[in-house]
Amino acid sequence: MLQPPPAEPGMREEEVDTPALLLDLDAFEANLDAMASFLAPTGAKLRAHAKTHKSPIVALQQIRRGAVGQCVQKVAEAEILAWGGVPDILVSNEVVSPRKLARLAALARISKVALCTDNAEALALAEQAAEAAGIRLPVLVEIDVGAGRCGVAPGPEAVALAERIAGSRHLTFGGLQAYHGSAQHIRTPEGRAEAINGAIERTRRTVEQLRQRGLDCGIVGGAGTGTFPLEAASGVFTEIQAGSYAFMDADYAANQEAPPFRHALFILTQVMSTPKPDLAVVDAGHKAAPTDSGFPQPWQRLGLRYAGASDEHGNIRIEGGTPPKLGEKLRLVPGHCDPTIDRYDWFVGLRNGRVECLWPIAARGAMA
Amino acid sequence: MLQPPPAEPGMREEEVDTPALLLDLDAFEANLDAMASFLAPTGAKLRAHAKTHKSPIVALQQIRRGAVGQCVQKVAEAEILAWGGVPDILVSNEVVSPRKLARLAALARISKVALCTDNAEALALAEQAAEAAGIRLPVLVEIDVGAGRCGVAPGPEAVALAERIAGSRHLTFGGLQAYHGSAQHIRTPEGRAEAINGAIERTRRTVEQLRQRGLDCGIVGGAGTGTFPLEAASGVFTEIQAGSYAFMDADYAANQEAPPFRHALFILTQVMSTPKPDLAVVDAGHKAAPTDSGFPQPWQRLGLRYAGASDEHGNIRIEGGTPPKLGEKLRLVPGHCDPTIDRYDWFVGLRNGRVECLWPIAARGAMA
Numbered sequence: 006m007l008q009p010p011p012a013e014p015g016m017r018e019e020e021v022d023t024p025a026l027l028l029d030l031d032a033f034e035a036n037l038d039a040m041a042s043f044l045a046p047t048g049a050k051l052r053a054h055a056k057t058h059k060s061p062i063v064a065l066q067q068i069r070r071g072a073v074g075q076c077v078q079k080v081a082e083a084e085i086l087a088w089g090g091v092p093d094i095l096v097s098n099e100v101v102s103p104r105k106l107a108r109l110a111a112l113a114r115i116s117k118v119a120l121c122t123d124n125a126e127a128l129a130l131a132e133q134a135a136e137a138a139g140i141r142l143p144v145l146v147e148i149d150v151g152a153g154r155c156g157v158a159p160g161p162e163a164v165a166l167a168e169r170i171a172g173s174r175h176l177t178f179g180g181l182q183a184y185h186g187s188a189q190h191i192r193t194p195e196g197r198a199e200a201i202n203g204a205i206e207r208t209r210r211t212v213e214q215l216r217q218r219g220l221d222c223g224i225v226g227g228a229g230t231g232t233f234p235l236e237a238a239s240g241v242f243t244e245i246q247a248g249s250y251a252f253m254d255a256d257y258a259a260n261q262e263a264p265p266f267r268h269a270l271f272i273l274t275q276v277m278s279t280p281k282p283d284l285a286v287v288d289a290g291h292k293a294a295p296t297d298s299g300f301p302q303p304w305q306r307l308g309l310r311y312a313g314a315s316d317e318h319g320n321i322r323i324e325g326g327t328p329p330k331l332g333e334k335l336r337l338v339p340g341h342c343d344p345t346i347d348r349y350d351w352f353v354g355l356r357n358g359r360v361e362c363l364w365p366i367a368a369r370g371a372m373a
Numbered sequence: 374m375l376q377p378p379p380a381e382p383g384m385r386e387e388e389v390d391t392p393a394l395l396l397d398l399d400a401f402e403a404n405l406d407a408m409a410s411f412l413a414p415t416g417a418k419l420r421a422h423a424k425t426h427k428s429p430i431v432a433l434q435q436i437r438r439g440a441v442g443q444c445v446q447k448v449a450e451a452e453i454l455a456w457g458g459v460p461d462i463l464v465s466n467e468v469v470s471p472r473k474l475a476r477l478a479a480l481a482r483i484s485k486v487a488l489c490t491d492n493a494e495a496l497a498l499a500e501q502a503a504e505a506a507g508i509r510l511p512v513l514v515e516i517d518v519g520a521g522r523c524g525v526a527p528g529p530e531a532v533a534l535a536e537r538i539a540g541s542r543h544l545t546f547g548g549l550q551a552y553h554g555s556a557q558h559i560r561t562p563e564g565r566a567e568a569i570n571g572a573i574e575r576t577r578r579t580v581e582q583l584r585q586r587g588l589d590c591g592i593v594g595g596a597g598t599g600t601f602p603l604e605a606a607s608g609v610f611t612e613i614q615a616g617s618y619a620f621m622d623a624d625y626a627a628n629q630e631a632p633p634f635r636h637a638l639f640i641l642t643q644v645m646s647t648p649k650p651d652l653a654v655v656d657a658g659h660k661a662a663p664t665d666s667g668f669p670q671p672w673q674r675l676g677l678r679y680a681g682a683s684d685e686h687g688n689i690r691i692e693g694g695t696p697p698k699l700g701e702k703l704r705l706v707p708g709h710c711d712p713t714i715d716r717y718d719w720f721v722g723l724r725n726g727r728v729e730c731l732w733p734i735a736a737r738g739a740m741a
Contacts, residue, residue: 007375008449008738022472022741056684078685081376098685099645099654101700104390123646126699154686155646155654186683277467278491278523286467286523291665291712293740297682314665315554316424316711317446317466317740318522331494332469343684344659348716350738370376370718370737372661372685373390 007365008350016360019334023275024293026349027336028252028364030356032269034066036251039264041070044245049237052076052095052226054248057343059368060352061089063251068092074117076226076246080105081371087116089367096120097182097226097246099147099155101127105373106134110142119143119224121182123157128169128176135175143179144170145224148211150204152186159183159207164214171220180224181215183208184246189231192260201235209241230257230266254342256298271336272301272345273353274319276329285321285329289337290314293348298341311337375733376718384728387702391643392661394717395704396620396732398724400637402434404619407632409438412613417605420444420463420594422616425711427736428720429457431619436460442485444594444614448473449739455484457735464488465550465594465614467515467523469495473741474502478510487511487592489550491525496537496544503543511547512538513592516579518572520554527551527575532582539588548592549583551576552614557599560628569603577609598625598634622710624666639704640669640713641721642687644697653689653697657705658682661716666709679705 011022021027044051051072055064056079064075064086074093077083083094093116100106100120112118122128122144135142146166149156157163163181171178188200204227212222226244228236233250236242249257252270274289291314294301300319303309308326311319319337321329329335339345346352347369354362379390389395412419419440423432424447432443432454442461445451451462461484468474468488480486490496490512503510514534517524525531531549539546556568572595580590594612596604601618604610617625620638642657659682662669668687671677676694679687687705689697697703707713714720715737722730 008741011741022470024740101645102390102643123648124699127646130700149648153652154683154688155648157648275470277469280491280517280523280525284521288740291663291709292715295659295663295665295712297659297664315522320522331492332498341659344663347660348738348740370716372392372656372716373376373379 010351010363012353012360012363014360014362018355018358021273021353021360023273023334024289025273025353026346026351027271027273028352028354029269029271030354030361032267033251036253036266036269037067037070039266040247040250043264044237047237049242049245052244052246054246055082055086055368057248057346058251059346059366059371060364061086061091061367062364064091073244079371079373080109081373082368083109083112083118085368085371087112091116093117095226097184099123099127101130103130103134106131107137110134110138110140113138113140113142119145119179121145121147122166123147123155125166125169128166132173132175141175141177143177145179145182145226146170147182148207150183150185150207150227151188151200152184154186159211160214163211164218167215167220168218178220180222180226181208181211183225183227184229185227185232186229189229190256190260197232198235201232205236205239205241212241231260249342252342254339255302256341268304268338270339270342271304272339274335274337276331276333276335279328279331282328283323285323287319287321287335288317289319290317292316294319294337294339295341295344295348297344301337301339304336304338306335378719378731380721380728380731382728382730386723386726389641389721389728391641391702392657393641393721394714394719395639395641396720396722397637397639398722398729400635401619404621404634404637405435405438407634408615408618411632412605415605417610417613420612420614422614423450423454423736425616425714426619427714427734427739428732429454429459429735430732432459441612447739447741448477449741450736451477451480451486453736453739455480459484461485463594465552467491467495469498471498471502474499475505478502478506478508481506481508481510487513487547489513489515490534491515491523493534493537496534500541500543509543509545511545513547513550513594514538515550516575518551518553518575518595519556519568520552522554527579528582531579532586535583535588536586546588548590548594549576549579550594552595552597553600554597557597558624558628565600566603569600573604573607573609580609599628617710620710622707623670624709636672636706638707638710639672640707642703642705644699644701644703647696647699650696651691653691655687655689655703656685657687658685660684662687662705662707663709663712663716665712669705669707672704672706674703
């Protein structure tokens with residue numbers, strides 16, 4: 006059951022029901038513009054990641070600003086984007102379930118779709134699905150450029166897989182997927198540069214070896230909000246897959262260089278109990294704010310610290326700041342925007358302190 | 374948007390689409406029966422917590438086995454239970470939003486509802502809502518029996534608040550809420566007993582002081598899956614608010630004494646990549662399995678360890694066990710059942726290896 010929206014257009018922020026997911030529209034649009042401006046001179050295009058925003062509405066705003074399309078991690082996300090009018094979708098991930106592959110192949114009738122592979126057996130399943138659907142499915146080879154998750158080794162192993170794709174009557178070779186996930190969260194710029202320079206070199210060599218076999222990479226995709234200036238400047242990557250840049254979170258803010266993205270995403274929460282002088286209990290706990298990248302923190306309220314969560318409660322310690330009143334509403338900055346957005350059914354879009362729009366988070370929970 | 378169900382009745386477990394939330398119906402029913410049998414001779418009744426299961430279907434099965442009703446933490450949960458036919462619902466939590474209080478008061482026309490308070494100002498808001506709705510709303514006083522979250526101090530402060538309730542023309546005094554949340558997760562039985570014995574004594578004294586003022590507690594409620602045998606045996610607590618017992622999770626299993634609840638809840642996940650001999654990547658990450666109480670772990674697969682999560686991927690390290698094959702489906706035991714259930718739209722009920730039923734998790738995301 007879709008939860009009812011926590012607000013109506015025209016309401017003031019303090020009237021929004023809690024917990025709610027607020028989107029500061031000025032900051033959000035500034036982030037979309039900043040990314041478009043930053044990438045324009047590099048030659049790399051944006052294929053923004055919808056695993057973050059889960060919304061065809063956000064996707065179409067990114068595409069209006071020059072993004073070539075969207076990435077997703079799940080076929081269920083691809084469905085919701087395609088049904089919502091997104092014309093070009095890459096599943097930047099492996100898919101090995103025949104039912105999921107059949108669903109993806111069916112989508113090829115309404116949007117351009119592609120997927121990734123790192124295994125010959127998985128490739129055979131994709132080929133069967135494409136044949137059954139009577140389509141030709143573009144497939145990218147995922148290479149492990151340092152993250153140690155999915156992907157074949159760069160070089161000959163990737164070339165062998167690409168040749169199998171190119172040799173299929175039901176598939177086309179789409180290029181390389183070369184995302185270094187763990188590098189996004191390395192704390193120092195030097196550490197990120199070292200990791201990504203290695204990833205760029207591995208990718209460059211693989212692209213070159215493919216070219217020697219007559220295989221051109223339509224897409225060389227990767228990068229996230231933590232490292233994209235490096236990949237964009239490499240001359241190797243053609244598509245940037247950042248997602249969090251549109252919203253930002255506490256984890257990415259701790260690493261940020263240029264361009265200066267703004268916090269656009271907040272959890273609005275209400276003080277429901279003030280049991281002690283140094284403690285205010287708010288109505289956003291684990292279920293409203295995932296804690297895999299740390300607790301959410303009060304926004305522009307010095308001396309208040311979110312110090313502990315239970316399922317439906319957050320403990321705000323008052324450490325020198327003005328104690329919030331019973332019933333007062335506070336903004337929290339999420340620790341990690343992706344799983345936070347995926348907890349809510351609605352973005353509450355705010356401008357000048359008023360609710361301007363409500364956007365359903367249509368792919369919330371689209372895990373399959 | 375409600376996600377489509379990942380299975381159909383009659384399917385074999387290995388046909389269920391992933392990630393999915395499996396409910397082993399034999400284990401689940403055994404857990405409901407075990408709790409009913411355990412509490413029967415104690416005199417304490419079960420008021421099971423729906424914050425765990427989020428489903429009127431589960432609630433009604435608990436009530437059929439003798440539970441007096443349900444607890445919830447949120448008014449939105451109370452609505453979904455009441456609309457689903459649950460006749461007696463306690464919001465075991467503070468509510469200070471006038472809009473939420475009006476919604477709760479409206480529910481009093483179709484189900485018996487009550488809420489908790491720890492503040493005179495909050496009480497005045499509840500009184501206004503009851504008056505506006507033309508109902509008389511039962512209110513319990515929450516006392517802090519050691520958890521350090523919400524609640525007034527046991528003793529005179531609680532008595533003063535109870536007298537205010539009893540003196541209102543729009544409220545009735547419903548009793549005491551005395552839940553010791555943090556004690557549920559203390560690792561040793563001795564540690565839990567020490568914490569709960571203190572909670573029982575504080576509650577007993579407060580009940581006695583209320584009685585001296587002529588105020589009887591209709592409900593003295595508290596306890597969870599980690600400590601309920603202590604509260605049930607106390608002669609002080611009349612209602613037990615356990616929720617996790619029906620499902621179990623890795624955290625509670627680490628503390629378990631009697632009765633022997635069984636793991637009934639599993640995340641079904643598929644191996645989507647086998648990039649290295651010692652690594653299998655599955656399709657359940659942070660979004661499918663919250664990690665606030667540790668990673669989910671493979672069920673009955675020795676030598677496999679879920680060692681790391683990203684948003685949509687889990688890394689299974691092969692440490693001596695049989696490596697799972699590409700496409701193979703594995704059961705994971707969740708670290709913490711409450712936020713895990715709240716991520717899914719459907720329980721997939723299994724018996725003898727077949728899907729017997731699909732139950733919507735109707736209050737999934739009901740945070741307001």
